[in-house]
Amino acid sequence: MKIIKQLTTPIIQTSWLADALFAFIRFTCGMLLSIDFGASKFGVPWTDADRNLNLFEVSAWFPEDVASYGGIFAVAPVFFAWMGAFSEAVGGVLLAFGLQTRISSFLIMCTMLVAIFCQHWGEGSWQLLPAMGFLWMASYNLYFGSGRFGLDYLISPPFKTTQSLKSNQ
Amino acid sequence: MKTLPLLICIVVCTILCNSCVQKTHLKTITFSVDMNQVDAVSKVGIRGDLKPLSWDETIFMTDDDQNGIYELTLDFHSAGPGLEFKFVNGNHQFELQDKDNRAIPFTYQPETINYTATFNNLDDAETVLQRKAN
Numbered sequence: 001m002k003i004i005k006q007l008t009t010p011i012i013q014t015s016w017l018a019d020a021l022f023a024f025i026r027f028t029c030g031m032l033l034s035i036d037f038g039a040s041k042f043g044v045p046w047t048d049a050d051r052n053l054n055l056f057e058v059s060a061w062f063p064e065d066v067a068s069y070g071g072i073f074a075v076a077p078v079f080f081a082w083m084g085a086f087s088e089a090v091g092g093v094l095l096a097f098g099l100q101t102r103i104s105s106f107l108i109m110c111t112m113l114v115a116i117f118c119q120h121w122g123e124g125s126w127q128l129l130p131a132m133g134f135l136w137m138a139s140y141n142l143y144f145g146s147g148r149f150g151l152d153y154l155i156s157p158p159f160k161t162t163q164s165l166k167s168n169q
Numbered sequence: 170m171k172t173l174p175l176l177i178c179i180v181v182c183t184i185l186c187n188s189c190v191q192k193t194h195l196k197t198i199t200f201s202v203d204m205n206q207v208d209a210v211s212k213v214g215i216r217g218d219l220k221p222l223s224w225d226e227t228i229f230m231t232d233d234d235q236n237g238i239y240e241l242t243l244d245f246h247s248a249g250p251g252l253e254f255k256f257v258n259g260n261h262q263f264e265l266q267d268k269d270n271r272a273i274p275f276t277y278q279p280e281t282i283n284y285t286a287t288f289n290n291l292d293d294a295e296t297v298l299q300r301k302a303n
Contacts, residue, residue: 043191050250051250052248054191056189057189057190059191059248060191060192060193060249061248061249063190082189082190
């Protein structure tokens, strides 16, 4: 459980304004990733009905796409496709609300690295830009965690300790 | 903590067993295109966005009864919302230049579709789409 606590506990900035700025970027990118990129290929409650996707089901075309990357992706395309789609659709929401921010950031970083180097490499800078943007955003969230404005902060030991100290006064 | 590796194993096995992949349905589509109003007819075919079609290579149609109507039947395995395509003459000359692609919307079930059209004409009166669920 110690490692879970370490992963959950965010690094707090000196100024709450910095935390608010990070949270705004995190929320915007997380929701965009989940609603636009993730829900188009993964079955979640906010997926359009005309996609015909059941809950936690990945689009039929995506494993075929992943298999075309070759190497280890051709060995287990369903696994990698499911993990990539899950990272975007569910990981995006977790990141937006700052719940298990570091775990979701890690999953998103892995997905974006694959998207950059296996899917869009050689298609020019504009095609790489969305994946690179999400990669940069996830990378500093992997280090900082949710900051003050996220669910991780509310469930992490420092916040609980502060609250119990206040209630004992 | 001991249950965590077990949980991860279960998730991985479930995913590897393909049960989390959307099911595709067989769409058997017969394309018919009337080329009687085209002057130089050769190598009539189709290009589109869904395998076995592609936008880079033509799949050729045939006119077995020599009536100027070229036909082709293809099987598609799809879970998607539809197919976009264009007919091609002379292997690489697309119809409907600077216009929208032809489109066949799919329903999420196996189906047999007959698509009848006139080359380079997207009018509703000239295009017939018949569908039957299998």
